[in-house]
Amino acid sequence: MRILLSTFGSRGDLEPIAALAVALQSLGAEAVVSAPADPEFLRLLDRAGVPLAPAFMPIRAFVEMARRSGWKLPQTAAEVVRGQYEAIDAAANGCDAIVATGLFPSTAAAQAVSETRGVPFVLTSFCPVVLPSRHHPPLSYPGHPNPPGVTDNTALWAFNDTAMDALFGEAVNGHRAALGLPVLDHVRDRVFTRRPLLAADPVLAPWEPTDLIDPVQTGAWILPDDRPLGSDLLAFLDAGEPPVYLGFGSMPMEALKQAGRMAVEAIRAHGRRVILSRGWAELGLEDDRADAFAVGDVNQQALFPRVAAVIHHGGAGTTTAAARAGAPQVIVPQVADQPYFASRVAALGVGAAHDGPTPTVGSLSAALDIALRPQTRARAAGLAGTIRADGAAVAARWLLDAL
Structure with missing residues (x-):
């Protein structure tokens, strides 16, 4: 069996897809990944031994092009749907099924390819709150905030259905009409399907059953990483007490440079050393003091067990990696599902959720006070043993049984 795994998004979307590809290959299936051909993604897939069928363009180049062009979300969606349909359709030759995640317009394109080719389609989410449920409200979209004063989740998800039609309906249905496919009244539900996969840990991110949708929760998809830490980094780790890791992953916001400076100051105020991950925000150290060390792409599975805490943006992958390592967390959420993971870390008592995306030295110091408490580390160590590694x-x- 040959399965196409499609994504158009950040590393947090790609790495789990690579993990699934490796798992499928171990069971004798053939897996092909359609993803952006950004250099770091190419290195990751090469390490995993997974073939790449390139998306219509690298994701970072597309984000920059959309920013320069001043596109609104509907126009951006139209560009992604059109470009991704062509890329995914080319990659789907000989495939028996398509599994898709990433930006919604890309998943809609993948669903259209599956329909034109007559092969099964499976959507994947990495966070419960992305999926409709009576137990939680939906995420809101720019220009379409959830109605103020409305607290009924069923009503909010009905509003979300309308909002997604307004934002994505023209792009999705215009392209479907050009392909000769019927237009959709509810683009969200057609793409999400009734039975998606939920690739999130059931303790860290539990799903409560609902009649709105019935996902299969598998546990997080974790790509094993056996890369050694660099000798300079190991020497830094061995030279003192465990440092605090700071990084905002694939978040490219310019404002995060200031947040990084605030965080370094807060970490030092606690008498802790710093490991700073540059990430897409291109964070940097402003001095050459011996108590700080900057890294690029690094093996978090090897590094996080050796740090005192992890300050990050709250992406599903980083949150899960820190939880598996037993590292206390401070989450400074920026967008999308990140506030959810911040709330879960706080609720589980394994760290602190920063209030909002713009920290100060004082607010980060207060959050670090919580994360660095012995009882927080003890709870984080206890949680680590419950995180599934076989998702x-x-x-x-x-997939192989269902298909």
Whole structure:
């Protein structure tokens, strides 16, 4: 069986897809990944031994092009749907099914390819709150905030359905009409499907059953990483007490440079050393003091067990990696599902959720006070033993059985 795994998004979307590809290959299936050909993604897929069928353009180049062009979300969606349909359709030759995640317009394009080719389609989410439920409200979109004063989740998800039609309906249905496919009244539900995969840990990100949708929760898809830490980094780790890791992953916001400076100051105020990850925001150290060390792409699975805490943006991958390592967390959420993971870390008592995306030295110091408490570390260590490591294998077996 040959399965196409499609994504158009950040590293947080790609790395789990690579993990699923490896799991499928271990069961004798053939897996092809359609993803942006950004250099770091190419290195990751090469390390995983997974073939790439390139998306219509690298994601960072597309984000920059959209920014320069001043596109609104509907126009951006139209560009992604059109470009991704062509890329995914080319990659789908000989495939028996398509599994898709990433930006919604890309998943809509993948669903259209599956429809034109007559092969099964499976959507994947990495966070429960992305999926409709009576137990939680939906995320809001720019220009379409959830109605103020409305607290009924069923009503909010009905509003979300209308908002997604307004934002994505023209792009999706215009392209479907050009392909000769019927137009959709509810683009969200057609793309989400009734039975998506939920690739999130059931303790860290539990799903409560609802009649609105019935996902298969497999556990997080974790790509094993056996890369050694660099000798300079190891020497830094060995030279003192465990440092605090700071990084905002694939968040490219310019404002995060200032947040990074605030965080370095707060970490030092606690008498802790710093490991700073440059990330897409291109964070940097402003001095050459011996108590700080800057890294690029690094093996978090090897590094996080050796740090005192992890300050990050709250992406699903980083949150899960820190939880598996037993590292206390401070989450400074920026967008999308990140406030959810911040709230879960706080609710589980394994760290602190910063209030909003713009920290100060004082607010980060207060959050670090919580994360660096002995009882927080003890709870984080206890949680680590509950995080599943076999989510990708569970998903691979389910896919092969279902297909």
